[in-house]
Amino acid sequence: KKAIVATLVVSGMLAALAGPIPAGAEAAQEQQHEQQSVSKEVKIDKKLAAKLQKAIKQYAGKEIKLKNVGEKIEFSLSAKVESVDGKYAISFHIDGGKIWEVSEKITIDKISKEDQEKILKVLKKAYANKTYEFNKEVIMHRGYDGEKEKLGVNLSYELTGEDFNIFFLKENSAKEHKGRVGGFEIKFTKEELDPKLLETATKAVKTAFNHDLEVTAANLRQIFWTLEDKYVSLEIVKGEVTSLYHKSRKAVTTNKEITEKDAKEVVAPLAKELFNIDISEYEVKWDNLFKDYCFVKGKATEVRAALDAEKNVVYIKSGSRAAAGN
Known part of the structure; x- marks a missing residue:
């Protein structure tokens, strides 16, 4: 029940139940933000560090220097640790340290024109009266089997624009989802x-x-x-x-x-x-x-x-x- 409360109630209702900040509370708010920032850090012991290094080397094919601490993923029981250069990230369960994903920042030209058109088609169908232009930077997500400690099948791309973001499932263990557009968000004035x-x-x-x-x-x-x-x-x-x-x-x-x-x-x-x-x-x-x-x-x-x-x-x-x- 505690897990359900954390993932459903907090994620679905936190913004809705949070009230406006009273006048004169800026200092207290700033202090709270500092405390929250510290509490988001997740310590990485030697055993987990070795797992993380193994996973990133399997993915990148070379040694990648990772940061010494992880950061909690909001409204989740997981955390992620980024590479020092900010290009890579590895996500893992805080309890037990099982890795479930490796991600990398790539450029839009790594995604075929055919797939880009497929993604654009979904956005235009959802709301036609907008112009959608992809940013050059794309996040590529590769699944990871934490039990077997090897890369998984699932591969997806997270594309963004000035006022939208969208996921594309390039490879998926469920064949019916392969090559499909996943969730998206479009912002409006x-x-x-x-x-x-x-x-x-x-x-x-x-x-x-x-x-x-x-x-x-x-x-x-x-x-x-x-x-x-x-x-x-x-x-x-x-x-x-x-x-x-x-x-x-x-x-x-x-x-x-x-x-x-x-x-x-x-x-x-x-x-x-x-x-x-x-x-x-x-x-x-x-x-x-x-x-x-x-x-x-x-x-x-x-x-x-x-x-x-x-x-x-x-x-x-x-x-x-x-x-x-x-």
Whole structure:
């Protein structure tokens, strides 16, 4: 459960639950950043260092000087250590030191024109009204079998542009994934957004939080649109709002302050207006893992919400986001 909390709750909700920094807190924030920077370091003992050197030599075909310390990968139980020149990196599990990937910075000309066109086609299909130009630098990721201590089959490229990044799976142990484009993210300014999308988002935020949305950042990941401003963020899938978060509100962590019955009274009208879901006959359960209220139909969680001490919604979500809790 602790692992699930670390990977799902933190990654999915940290930004949403973090509030604006109070005036005069700059010094404390700076000190916190320094502490976090130190805590990200992962010590490398002699045994792990030998494994890392073996892996990088297998990959590069020559001796490569690595840094003496690793760095934790955000929202992960892994860390990576870079080469002194910054060209290479090796990723490994912090607990046990098993290596799972070697990466290298290469140039775009190492990727065939045919593959580049395949990648561009996916980006243009996702959103046509943009110009996509690849940066010259590309990250190449090669899988590594930490049990057998040898290079794996999986090979992928991470390409970036001015306002996008995308993965291309060149080689994969699962043949059906070979040569396929993987995940991507495209960033947008408020002016680039479709007016209908913006209207849907603005209306939902006003309904959920009585807040006027002023978009400061927006992105598209596969079919998931995320829009946010200083105080709120929301997700839209195929034109429908699926989740909303208020960044500055603090959720209650037990169901002692607000009962399940009270939670339903607050959430029911919002679920109906936001998602067109009538939860009046749904069972309400307190989820002690994610510290929120689940509205269950049969065995499926259809709606999930967290409330603050004043019975204001901190977040509310439906569909797969509600079911998974992330």
